[in-house]
Amino acid sequence: MAMESFDNIYLDLSKEHGKCRFADTGLGWKPAGGGDTFTLDVSNIGGAQWSRAAKGYELKILQRNSGIIQLDGFQQEDFERLSKIFKNWYSLTLENKEHSLRGWNWGKAEFGKAELTFNVQNRPAFEIPYSEISNTNLAGRNEIAVEFASGEGGKAGQNGATPGKGKKASAGKDQMVEMRFYIPGTISRKEAEGNEAGSDADEEEKNAVTLFYDTLIEKAEIGETAGDTIATFLDVLHLTPRGRFDIDMYDTSFRLRGKTYDYKIQYEAIKKFMVLPKPDELHFLLCIGLDPPLRQGQTRYPFLVMQFKQDEEVTLDLNLSEEELNGKYKDKLQSHYEQPLHQVVAYIFKGLANKKVTTPAKDFQTHRQQYGIKCSIKASEGFLYCLEKAFMFVPKPATYISYEQTQSITFSRVGGAVSALSTFDITVHMKNGAGASQFSNINREDLKALEDFFKLKGLRVKNEIDEDANMLAAAMRAEDMASSDDEVVAPKADRGSADEDEESVDEDFRAESDSDVAEEYDSNHESSGSGSGESDVDNDDQDEDEDEDMEDEEEAAPPKKKKRTG
Missing domain, CATH: 2.30.29.30 (Pleckstrin-homology domain (PH domain)/Phosphotyrosine-binding domain (PTB))
Incomplete structure (x- = not known):
């Protein structure tokens, strides 16, 4: 059997290289250090593209079942050999695809069978496989956020990722977790559906970002494809992140649907579950610890905090068959609940996520x-x-x-x-x-x-x-x-040079009591009322010659000082 071999080839961004072999019945890849061998039958090869990549040149194989196989590490001279292999053995043309290197951040997004392509001047700038997209949200009026699955250790579906997703992202040390697109304008429904003829109702316009969002959910299998809902709770108040969300509970995951954001969370990501009575004795708080945390743009929420009224009751029948209740969920779930709402939510989370409920x-x-x-x-x-x-x-x-x-x-x-x-x-x-x-x-x-x-x-x-x-x-x-000492001895205020100018006046004033001042003014009042210095001297001499009857008053009062004259 004819066969072509290539060494040092990496499969789907794997950390370890291996040997790739092509034959007329299909292709295979085996890691150099030993391990599981990957094979692809010729009947599942739908197309092939050749382009420049990280480790040299990449061969991208489009599968008929909407999957993509990436083989990286080829040399430029390998293009002729691979072209003959695909033409002679698989009856396919190996397309040489050149990427745009302009670095523009605006272009046109196209939805292919297996990946989303961002084209700049009719050349692909980058491609996003649908298998790597875990969630998408309308982040603004004309903005959409695309979240990527995060695998760990090469195992898909861990850390909250959808099972089967995140395989390629887990191959590298650094991972892209989110990308945002700004999509302005509107588009008619007829144009979106590709209908040439239609009524006026078919020409109804809708936002381009909404059409992008709906198409991506369908292509990337996000949302209802998780299976039938087991239980749904509408308009539940969340304190963290703030808002009201509808909760759809599935077999392996639950979904929070809000007006702006939409989250899909695996039960494996739940690490803690707490029921906490609020001190107002009117509400209960349900707190769910997540690892990895919930992301909303640059903000991370390691905990979901829901609030329920204590006296709000609900009647609910689970969407499960008798076989499932008696088999997989035996002693974990009941078919019918008629209890307070916070208890029903806690019981269903406990049964589906298989987590212990913590209380104070x-x-x-x-x-x-x-x-x-x-x-x-x-x-x-x-x-x-x-x-x-x-x-x-x-x-x-x-x-x-x-x-x-x-x-x-x-x-x-x-x-x-x-x-x-x-x-x-x-x-x-x-x-x-x-x-x-x-x-x-x-x-x-x-x-x-x-x-x-x-x-x-x-x-x-x-x-x-x-x-x-x-x-x-x-x-x-x-x-x-300290305050009592201040009352006994008041400190002298520092007034600068003003103290030096009035120092003698202060001494004379402290030598007299308050009564002396009053008597001096009384004496002045009895005189002619002159304010000059001479009249003061005359009055003092006249007082010394008074009658002896006045001597008692003079002795009772301290001697008066003469006012200093210039």
Whole structure:
């Protein structure tokens, strides 16, 4: 049997090269280090393209079942050999496709059978296989976000990716996770469907971005292709990310459908599931921890936080057959639910995702017999819950701190004198210098309960509130003593050169009492009222010659000083 072999060839962006062999019955690839061999029958080869790629030249094989096989690492001189192979053995023409190298970021998007192609001046700038697209969202009025599946370790379908997707992305150290397209304008429905003739209704216009979105969902098999919904919950309030979403629950994944964003999440990505009663005693919070986190543009959401009314009940029948309920979901799900809504959602998540439901620790309650502690992280207010194995702060920023990662906890009081009397702060220090988280403005009445609970869990606790109180009392006593000293001896104000000019006047003024001043003015009032210095001297001489009856008054009063004249 005739055969052609090529060495150092990479299959689908694989990390390891191998040997590729072509024969009249098909082709095969085997890794150089040993492993599984890939084969493709000639009946499944629908076309072939030759182009420049990362490791040399690439041979792209289009399968008849909408798949794409990429073989990279060929040399330029291999083109003639491969052309003859495809022409003689497979009756196909190897198309030499040149990519656009202009670097323009505008062009035309075309939906092919197996991939989305972005063309610049009728040349492909890049191609995106549908098998690598995990989700898409309308991110704006004319903007669409395309999210790529992220595999790990070469295994498809991990970390929330759709099974069978992310195989090529997992081959490299760096992965592209999202791409956005801006698509302006409108397009008629007749043009979109390619109909030449039609009525006026067929010519109804729709946004081009909406058409792109609908087409991509259909081509990339996103959405309803996940199978029949087992249960659906409409208009559920989410605190993180903020908004109202419809929840569609499938066999292996669930979907959040909002007005702007649409998310598809695998149950494998759920790492934690918590049901937390809100301190208002009217609502329940359902918190779902995700790894990898949910992405919304540049923002990551490691936790979903839903809010349900405590007294809202629902009647629901699951879309499952008796065989499935008695087989795969035996002792996990029921066919009929008639309970409060938050309990039904929790039971179905627990049954489908097979995750344990976590609730607050029974050993701790606030002074109002509640499980949630009202506090804040920086400027964000929320509720802190003490679970059996971790702290949980919700709703935003949702923060999870396990007790195993905690090195020590410090009680402190920060703020003014008024707030310091009624509230305190908790600082949780992490092990290995991983930082610290501070929860502020906690009611002082919860101090004793928290301290007892932390000691019960074997956590190191340092209480700085008593130390601060002693220091504050000492400072207040010192301040009271300082204020009493100020009343006895008032410090002299520093007025600069003004003190030097009036120094003699100050001495004369301090030598007299208030009564002396009043008598002097009385004496002036009895005189002619002249304000000159001479009249003052005459009055003093005249007073010395008065009758002896006035001597008693003179002796009672201190001698008057003469006013200094120029």
